[in-house]
Amino acid sequence: MTMVTNIRHFLDEEDEIPDLPLEAKALLSFLGSIVEAATIAYDRPVTLVDVKCRATVDGKTCLGEIEAWVYAEDNNIGWECLECEDDGIISEWVGTIWDRRDYVCH
Ligand SMILES: [Zn+2]
Numbered sequence: 001m002t003m004v005t006n007i008r009h010f011l012d013e014e015d016e017i018p019d020l021p022l023e024a025k026a027l028l029s030f031l032g033s034i035v036e037a038a039t040i041a042y043d044r045p046v047t048l049v050d051v052k053c054r055a056t057v058d059g060k061t062c063l064g065e066i067e068a069w070v071y072a073e074d075n076n077i078g079w080e081c082l083e084c085e086d087d088g089i090i091s092e093w094v095g096t097i098w099d100r101r102d103y104v105c106h
Pocket residue numbers: 053054055062063064081082083084085086
């Protein structure tokens with residue numbers, strides 16, 4: 001099943017990263033990299049993210065390549081591992097510290 005993450009759930013009232021447990025920090029850094037890559041390449045249909053898949057396959061970390069894109073209909077960011085097809089959707093990323101769209105051009 002596709003994992004849907006509201007990335008703002010990780011942030012405090014000032015939209016900053018609070019002191020999180022290590023596992024949550026690792027997940028947040030994974031998701032943040034996906035948002036950054038997708039927003040830097042906002043006008044492209046799909047982009048490769050500079051992180052490796054975190055899924056466990058046969059007792060080992062997958063480490064496959066991750067692709068990300070932005071859904072035109074709801075502006076959520078989708079991602080998928082090219083190896084194990086682990087996937088997810090990130091919502092509520094607009095205006096977070098990972099939103100790297102160039103506002104000057106819009
Ligand atoms: Zn994978």
